[in-house]
Amino acid sequence: MAVTDTIRARMRTVRAAFVATKHADRKLLPLLLGIPLATLAVLVAVDLLVGWFPLLTAISVPLALLLAVVIFGQRASKAQFAAMRGRPGAAASVLESMRGQWLVTAGVAFSRKQDLVHRVVGRCGVVLVGEGAPARTRTLLKQEERKAKRVVGDTPIHTVLVGEGDGRVPIEKLRQHLMKKKRALKKREVAAVNKRLTSLPSSDIPIPKGPLPGGMKMPRARNR
DSSP: OHHHHHHHHHHHHHHHHHHHHHHHOTTHHHHHHHHHHHHHHHHHHHHHHHOOHHHHHHHHHHHHHHHHHHHHHHHHHHHHHHHHTTOTTHHHHHHHTOOSSOEEEEEEEEOTTOOEEEEEEETTEEEEEEESOHHHHHHHHHHHHHHHHHHHTTOOEEEEEESSSTTOBOGGGHHHHHHTSOOOSOHHHHHHHHHHHTTSOOOOOOOOOSOOGGGOOOOOOOOO
């Protein structure tokens, strides 16, 4: 019974993601149907020409289905990030979805105009991630960097400003940007650094929570 409920829950999630993506992306259905069917047609044509019926029959349908899954995943992810872009707390949602040893504290600093700074501690050190108007957010990042330096010693501190252009990191590339940073801490040191940082005053800002647009779920990142 539990297995059946799990399958039903996953099917509802996939259906919600499909409906939301189809609504936001007009190219989804043409791509989702066109590319797999074209691939299937090519394999069938090759089969008729060379007579490899058993081999091509065994791989053509699974390959077409795999292509459909890959295409749907890519388009759903793109539509999801497009819906999140510019929303307060969007970067926090991305950070909190990361797998591996990433300790996230959302909203360590903020302004009345909804500019936010989130703190992440990982193997690369401390990362301060800002989202909002560039000028105001850079000021917040500098303030938080000065505060963090007082308690983390020689631990590297990185600052990232989420957004488009002007040295900023697009939200859809935020996870990859963090995961590419050079390791500077051992696993046991990550928790120790984070513990020292939690002694700093916290803004305790209410970050928007709840489901992502259209009932989507944040795709998981790979472990470092």
